[in-house]
Amino acid sequence: MQMKQSKTNNPPRRTILQRLGLNTGIVLVLALLTTRAGAFSLLGPYAPWMDITNGYRLAYDIGGPVDIHEEYRWNVPVVTYGFDKSFLDYFGSKGVNAVEQAIQILNDLPPASRIVLTNYSLDSLRANYLAPNLGVDIKSMTLSLLVEQLGLGSPTRNVFDLRRWDSWFLDCFLTNRWDWEGYWGSVIPDYIIERNFDPVTLAMSQYVNDVFYCGYVNFRDLPGGEQTYYMQEFTSDPFVLPWNAVSDGLLYSPLDFFTLMWWGNAGIQPFLDYTGLTRDDVGGLRYLYSTNNVNYEKLPPGVRRSDANHHLFVNGAWRPGVEKIKFVPHPFDYHSGQFRPVRNQFTDTYIVNGIAMKQPVERLINQPDFLFCAADTGEHNSRAPWYVCTDTTNWMNNAALNGSATNAGPGVIQPPITITFHKLGTCVYTGDYDTPGDYCNYCWCSFDSSTNLPVVYPYGRQRENQLTVRLRFCSDSGIQLTNQTWHLRVPIGGQAALQISTDQSNWSSLGEVTNAGAVIEWNHYESPEPQKFFRVVPE
Numbered sequence: 001m002q003m004k005q006s007k008t009n010n011p012p013r014r015t016i017l018q019r020l021g022l023n024t025g026i027v028l029v030l031a032l033l034t035t036r037a038g039a040f041s042l043l044g045p046y047a048p049w050m051d052i053t054n055g056y057r058l059a060y061d062i063g064g065p066v067d068i069h070e071e072y073r074w075n076v077p078v079v080t081y082g083f084d085k086s087f088l089d090y091f092g093s094k095g096v097n098a099v100e101q102a103i104q105i106l107n108d109l110p111p112a113s114r115i116v117l118t119n120y121s122l123d124s125l126r127a128n129y130l131a132p133n134l135g136v137d138i139k140s141m142t143l144s145l146l147v148e149q150l151g152l153g154s155p156t157r158n159v160f161d162l163r164r165w166d167s168w169f170l171d172c173f174l175t176n177r178w179d180w181e182g183y184w185g186s187v188i189p190d191y192i193i194e195r196n197f198d199p200v201t202l203a204m205s206q207y208v209n210d211v212f213y214c215g216y217v218n219f220r221d222l223p224g225g226e227q228t229y230y231m232q233e234f235t236s237d238p239f240v241l242p243w244n245a246v247s248d249g250l251l252y253s254p255l256d257f258f259t260l261m262w263w264g265n266a267g268i269q270p271f272l273d274y275t276g277l278t279r280d281d282v283g284g285l286r287y288l289y290s291t292n293n294v295n296y297e298k299l300p301p302g303v304r305r306s307d308a309n310h311h312l313f314v315n316g317a318w319r320p321g322v323e324k325i326k327f328v329p330h331p332f333d334y335h336s337g338q339f340r341p342v343r344n345q346f347t348d349t350y351i352v353n354g355i356a357m358k359q360p361v362e363r364l365i366n367q368p369d370f371l372f373c374a375a376d377t378g379e380h381n382s383r384a385p386w387y388v389c390t391d392t393t394n395w396m397n398n399a400a401l402n403g404s405a406t407n408a409g410p411g412v413i414q415p416p417i418t419i420t421f422h423k424l425g426t427c428v429y430t431g432d433y434d435t436p437g438d439y440c441n442y443c444w445c446s447f448d449s450s451t452n453l454p455v456v457y458p459y460g461r462q463r464e465n466q467l468t469v470r471l472r473f474c475s476d477s478g479i480q481l482t483n484q485t486w487h488l489r490v491p492i493g494g495q496a497a498l499q500i501s502t503d504q505s506n507w508s509s510l511g512e513v514t515n516a517g518a519v520i521e522w523n524h525y526e527s528p529e530p531q532k533f534f535r536v537v538p539e
Contacts, residue, residue: 038117039196039205040247040284041153042071044409045392054162055230059385060249062148063392065158065195068202070409072395073151073288075297077322078344079415080330082368085337090374090423090517091444092459095138098446099372102143103327105276106150111323112289117199120279122209123244125272128447131454135445136250136386137273138421138457142372144249145389147277149370149417150325152247152284155208158195160215160231166191192231199283208248209280211240246274246281273447291320294351295410296401299361306345306362314359316401317350330368341366369415376519377422378470382480384521386424390417423458423468425518428498430510431474431525437511443518458517465491467515469498469536471522481528486536490515494538498522501533512539 044066050056056064066072081103083096091098109115131137192215194204206213212235219229235242250272277285287293297319305313331340345362378384394414399407421444429438447454467490473482490496494515499507513520524534 037198037200037205037207038122038210038280038283039155039159039208040199040245040280040287041155041158041196042066042068042284042288043148043151043153043392044070044072044411045395045397047408049164053228054165055228059383060387060389062389063153063395065153065161066408067195068197070399070407071151071288071293071295072392072409072411072413073321074325074413075299075319075322076303076344076363077324077346078326078328078363079369080342080344080365081327081370081372082330082332082339083372086374087372087421090458091138091421092457094446094455094459095444095457098137098139098455099142101139102146105143106146107326109277109282109285109324112286112321113291113323115282115286117279117283117286120277120282121275122279123241124246124275124278125241125244126275127272128454130451131445131447132441132443132456134440134442135447135454135456136424136443138444138446140246140273141250141387141421141444142419143274143277144246145387145419146370147247147281147285148249149389149413149419150285151288151413152281153195154248155196155245155280155284156213156233156243156248159206159208159213159233161193161195162217162229162231163189163191163193165217165229197287199280199287202287209244209278211235211242211244212237213242245278247284289321289323289325291323291349293321294318295398297398297410297412298396298401299348300363300396300412300414302364302366303348303361304364306360312359313361314348314350314357317352319348319350320356327370330365339367367416369417371416371418373418373420374423375420376468377420378519378521379485382483384422384470384519386422388418388420388422390419423517423519425516425520426513427521427523428511428513429523429525430498430500431476431523439511465489465494465515467494467496467513467520467536467538469496469513469520469522471524471534473528473532473534474523474525476525476527484534488536488538490538492517497537497539499535499537500524501535502530504533507535 042065043063046056046064050064083099087095196205196208197203198205213233214236215231215233217229218232219227221227295318296316298316304310331342332338333340342365343362344365345360348359348361350357350359376384377388395411396414397409397411399405399409399411402410424442424444427440427442429440444457445454467488469486469488471482471484472480474480488496492515495512496515497509498511498513499509501507510524526532
């Protein structure tokens with residue numbers, strides 16, 4: 001199979017990232033808080049103003065930051081999880097065990113109102129130098145994604161958030177002209193908001209796990225000539241480990257977030273894993289699920305009263321947090337290859353006239369609340385995301401029921417949720433401006449603090465003799481011109497050559513790849529002139 005690359009005019013591109021540093025703004029922020037503390041961030045569906053031009057809806061985002069008392073949470077105490085065939089084929093039993101290790105960390109948490117913050121570390125990241133240089137721990141990534149799906153956002157990223165932008169800021173910066181009274185009187189909260197909350201006082205905080213953060217406004221060009229502005233957090237202390245909360249995620253590091261946006265596989269923290277949740281992670285979960293946090297909520301579909309008094313079922317009501325979310329395996333029928341329906345019974349607590357009432361209820365669950373999968377996530381994307389998760393679109397906003405229809409919440413998280421991991425494999429970089437045949441071997445793996453060799457995936461039953469190679473042809477300025485995918489009959493362990501030609505008669509080999517059951521990403525950077533042809537030839 002081959003693919004022709006035709007001549008294309010390159011659009012103009014700004015080569016220098018422009019950065020707007022509000023140094024005077026940083027000084028003001030430094031004066032806001034002097035006592036060490038922590039913070040958590042709350043996640044919810046996007047508000048209308050959370051646009052790409054304000055720094056939201058980046059790669060891997062599923063929602064945006066919401067204010068205190070606008071939180072979203074589960075209001076059933078038990079949720080189920082399962083693995084589909086694609087996950088089992090790619091990750092096998094070792095991958096299942098890694099995911100269940102992450103789930104066990106959550107299941108081991110005490111009820112929310114009994115959580116003692118000082119029992120948890122300020123930093124749970126650990127390095128394993130036996131792991132591959134570009135290996136990402138599947139347990140740690142799963143833990144971070146589950147915490148997100150429980151209602152927590154990235155605390156470090158949301159120390160400051162851009163509410164809206166005014167060109168007046170840029171004019172003042174370029175001319176060194178500041179209207180102090182008019183400027184500082186409206187910057188916070190009219191333009192810049194704070195969406196980090198201390199787990200003890202619930203006040204806004206610039207600390208995350210005792211690390212203090214400053215921020216500045218950054219901006220850059222978007223495709224089509226539009227510009228986007230966003231807040232960039234950073235710490236000035238060289239002796240602290242930043243971005244250390246599990247809810248920050250392994251993909252959230254002190255890098256330009258728009259690198260993550262346009263390069264979905266950038267910004268990873270390889271050979272690092274989480275030993276558990278940090279103090280601010282459990283502080284956020286304590287706030288969300290404590291019985292002291294009462295919201296008006298409806299129960300999710302499939303819940304009904306479990307005794308004979310069906311007519312007495314109370315749906316919408318004021319409800320306290322359920323204290324603890326327990327993950328249990330969803331029953332699977334190996335004969336039919338399908339998940340079996342399951343009924344979970346529990347006692348629902350609601351409040352009437354300040355009095356706690358209880359009703360026996362059951363929930364019919366036909367499919368897992370959390371389904372783990374493996375797939376090629378780059379087939380229809382400009383970049384191949386390392387994972388794809390169900391977003392917050394289905395989360396139920398109960399703001400109107402809680403007395404303020406214009407608020408972003410509170411609300412209820414609703415299943416089902418699918419977490420799909422990309423079939424990570426080798427990335428090959430060729431072209432005039434990169435060393436021909438330069439290889440980066442990305443992979444999912446499992447490792448711990450022992451001296452045991454890490455498990456590298458794919459690990460499961462690799463039975464299909466198919467090699468997937470995706471070519472992304474980019475101009476010398478980085479603009480992607482072509483996205484072509486080949487599916488070739490190459491056995492596991494077999495090889496194929498990546499070739500290029502200008503006349504389809506004389507072909508040159510740029511490198512070789514081996515079929516390990518993963519997706520091969522072939523990135524070629526070069527001028528589109530003269531026209532070029534590409535092909536993948538099994539050997």
